[in-house]
Amino acid sequence: MSIENKTEFILEMRGLCVDGYSNEGWMPILKGIDLTLRRGEILGLIGESGAGKSTLGAAAMGYVRDGTRFASGSVNFDGIELTIASEAKKNTLRGARIAYVAQSAAASFNPAHKLIDQHCEAPLQHRLRTKTAAQKDAIQLYEQLRLPNPKEIGFRYPHQVSGGQLQRAMTAMAMSCRPDLLIFDEPTTALDVTTQIDVLSAIRDIVRVYNTAAIYITHDLAVVAQMADRIKVLLRGKEIEEAPTRNMLLSPQEEYTKSLWAVRSFKSPSKPAPKEDEKPLVSLHNIHASYNKNDKIVDDVSFEIFKGMTVAVVGESGSGKSTIARVMTGLLPPDQGNVRRMDKRLPLHYKSRSREQLRQIQMIYQMADTALNPKIPVCEIIGRPAEFYSGLQGAELKGRVEELLELIELDPAEYYNRRPSELSGGQKQRIGIARALAADPEIIICDEITSALDQLVAEGILRLLDSLQRELNMTYMFITHDLATVRAIADFIVVMKDGKVIEKGTKEEVLSPPHHSYTELLLSSVPEMDPDWLSDLLKQRG
């Protein structure tokens, strides 16, 4: 195999296999991937977590993580064979001709240096520009990426700019040497929908302007539909199919792709409205809350939750929606206002609530990894609340745990003695649900429980919650920023912004026009599967 071998493609992979080392020896992560990319083309890579998307993205730079290796196949970047190129050779390419934009810009920037200094590192390292020229160029890129105050923003530290701006600054940094190939690894996953739009359009424009080839890795189909010319679907290290974006969206060929496309179709049937004189199960009355006195997080929030209903609290990050949950559970006593159950006041602090009152409100967390004790087996995680509240012992307790495992659709025989590390993300979240159910609560607070999960898995969780609601007449308070989830499962919606309630009402009232202007902004920012959606929206907003 010769090292120099030019083709029409900027990047060409043939039969690429990457192995990862685990307890059982070398196991394949990528199983023979073919990929071609021309200059100026954007390829979307989608698949659930563990499909090998990020490994493929890294392989495009000739990089394999520790504990993984190129097994066979080739990665040809503009005539250079990366699988056999020396580290020194690859170092001259990385940053200069191939650049990478990571998911979490906040974690990828060095917090101790100004943005522009980090921006200039690559051009200086590769001796492409002088410091002043690189700074001038940085300001130009900031302008092109529509960052506010492009002349001044580079001289701030990473913590002084917002998440969306940081992600754009990182894209600017990747563009600093005008690379031929850019790799985006889930660049907008951690952002709010409204910020996501700015970042998406900025990325799309700059890639077009400089005719850069790009690989866009994401698990969000609607996002990839806006960005990519072609889409490649991966599943467990294998390519399922690849087609131009429009063809892929209109007529997916494979079953797996169809199931991905169908994910957003789940909709819980609406429930009968509560009777006129029904008392709300839980109600919040004029809640004001803050972590320190000068900085109000929740400002005069009131709403009611009726038995058997799902109330969705929607808002961007920083809107105070999670703080509402902390007030309800008693973790954060409010400065003013009160929480009532059946019109009776609950003590504000959880320590002054009775065991019975604690049992009635249970919570499911966003990150199942930190919400389940990694050292305790499933049977005890679920069994403890049952033992604690209803005093079940021995065989009775075991029976209850098995019953709960069956409720969350996990086989008791197999999962009874497992530890959280031996479960997948979706299974962990199910255990979290079972732990809440084990207390036999009246209301379950779900704090962003699907946002860390793949769409297929998340849908499974939503369906489970919905069927449990029907079976047990359960009440949910759903905290989320994902309007697709809201559409799927909510009966009532509370829209929050900056700690205030902007709009509240039944799903029909809130989701059908006329909207409040902020609700309108939120709703219109949710990406749709139409590849023209972003362009149309930007045109509309002017």
Add this chain to the structure above:
Amino acid sequence: MTIDVFVYFAALAFMLVLSVVKERRDLKIIWLFLLVGSILLLIFDKAYVVFTMITAAKVLAASMGAAFLFRLTLRHFVPADFVKEVVTLPLTAAFGLLVILITALTGIFAPWIAPFGEAEIVTSSFAPADQIHLMGSDQLGRDMFSRIVYGARNSVGLAFAATCLAFFVGASAGLMAAVKGGWFDQIAGRLADVIMSVPSLIFALLILSIFGTSIFVIILVAAAIYSPRVFRLARAVGRNTVVMEFIEAARLRGEGDWYLIRREILPNTTAPLIAELGLVFCYVFLLIAGLSFLGLGLQPPTADWGSMVRENAALISFGDVTPLIPASAIALLTISINFVVDWMLHRTSGLKE
């Protein structure tokens, strides 16, 4: 002796070739250095250095061989879950475990192993080693080997008791401080600061000269000196766990502090705490040996490794190795514990990756 020299050079040459084949540049330099150095020493008529190195190599090889055999044997005596641990056990850790095991068995079965009593005068002072007195005798004519065996029971047992006490106090206060926070955390933390700010040996000397040198006072003093270390570690790792959401979930369930510590936090902090247990044991052991050496530890005629060094110290000036025997026992045990602790730390940090 010529065979020894031949084997020595053959082994060095073999290792050199092996490291060249395996492309280990760091090892290659070491072996080359040893080989060339040994040849030069022979050429320049410094053969005794080479013989010393050969002896050291023999000791090293014997220890490694013992460790290797120990590891091979151990895998048949552990439950199935641990077989993998044992097979991947580094030789240093296996050696450490072997020494600890031998010391523990010696201490427990001391009266059956020792040929003479610990305070029994059986021969003349400073008698050289022979068939009956394997390590010779001390300044009063007591059998050195028997005293080393009894010393394993006394010194190690005392250090073990003090470590356990330090650990119990330090870990429970530390985890409690992590869970409770607030005033309890403040008071316990400041108290630990106060104890740590006093130099440990001076603190021990002061307390022992006030309250006398009984075993209980020694245990209490050693525990008091080292529990703040454990406290700080337990509080730090405990705090990392307390911020996790499963603790929040347990608190919202209404669980008490004791349950939180016992079932939720302790399982997540055992690894660093056990590693610390090993380290603290070494420190306590050395502190007690040091106190004995100064005459404030275990009182004669009780056999104790620290005081045995002092009692026979005069022999050093005559070129006799007798005082080095208890000293090397102390060194061997502390190094072995450190080997095991290193392995545990490595293992736990490896799991976090």
